[in-house]
Amino acid sequence: MSNTPKELKFAKSHEWVRVEADGTVTIGITDHAQNALGDLVFVEVPKVGRKLAANDACAVVESVKAASDVYAPIAGEVIANNPALADAPETLNTDPYGAGWMWKMKPADAGELASLLDAAAYEKSVAESS
């Protein structure tokens, strides 16, 4: 079964968002997403400084099977990305909520976080689409 941490927020398109103490957010893909994609072999993360609108296709994850876009769950500016993923894309499979984080953003509007799903709503959304 997929793991969906209660302290995170989620987008229907299978990204997770962690709100940090300083108001920035960390983003990755969910356990359900990595499991559905299969073994990941290539990850492309957005560049630092890039300004993203909500739902921008800003990152790519490629498994042995196919390439998939990853979307910005909310608007904001990229302030960091995970450099370890280039050499170890499989980290997204083994630790999607930890070492497999993809990028960090400064939200343009913190109020937008309220539009995201909580863990229960995300699990419901996954169950409905499967």
Add this chain to the structure above:
Amino acid sequence: MLSLKKTALHEHHRRLGARLVDFAGWEMPIQYASQLDEHHAVRTHAGMFDVAHMVAVDLHGANVRAFLARLLANDVAKLKVPGKALYACLLREDGGVLDDLIAYYLDESWFRLVVNAGTADKDCAWFERHAPAFGVEVRRRNDLGILAVQGPQARALAAGELPAAAESLGAFHACRDGELFVGRTGYTGEDGYEIVAPHATLVRLWVTLQAKGVKPCGLGARDTLRLEAGMNLYGQDMDESVTPLESGLAWTVSMTDASRDFIGRAALEAQQKTPHRRQVGLLLEGRGVLRAHMAVRFASGQTGEITSGGFGPTLKRSIALARVPQTDEVACEVQIRNEWQPARVLKPPFVRNGKTLIPESTS
């Protein structure tokens, strides 16, 4: 929705937790757990694939050799020893590839063909259409399944379960004991067997081999293994719209016997005299993954297209097969998500018998 066909091993796949997909109308395992682990098991130890969706077709009759000399672009005259196998294309009159197959010579009145799942109906109709002129009887063997056991340890692990003759079988040869038929062939670039037998026999063999440590592998690993081995997939790297000469299969077309009038010969002879596209291997220089249908361009302005692409788990690089114009250029670019990325033209295979065949870059 049409119900998908299931092989005799379907229940075993389900119990192993396989992810099942529609492949040519069959519900087949694409992977059990990690596709990469399955790939590596075949390169380093032994894996097995249920390929019972593929079809064995037995051809009987006094003129079966003459029939195949007419229908296949490769020459069955090369098959002199009973059990010897030949890889060949079945062509239309215009040279388009109807299918690629393996033909086994069993005796002068019996040859066995193994054909692809998606093309079996079309192939059998083609055989039936040409069979009467040769007095050949076409028997589609739906009572038989196929199990591929592949990898450096595959033969050692399987030998005890197979006819004694299997142990000393030469490459691209087959032996049989009753309905248990064993060929030293495969689609992975590794040593191993492809076993054609009644479904119940293969289910027992599957269980025994799994207990001996042979890893169940899905069609996903089969695809990355064959791509690294530089082997074509019918329907992706070639189909009826292209000839063997444009598909990296010129080596399977035998023109040596000038008197052999095989179907498609005139079209191939005409194409040989004119510039035509060819198949090449590509290696992506940087990071990323080459995929089917991506565009390829050369500095000269010539363009082509990837037919199969992916990540090669043994190489840890992305590779592809592509159809391109005739050119000597080694450097090219591939369009990945609107960016042109440098790639290098190579002659497949990329991996054979566990070893990387990609030369170190000279740049």
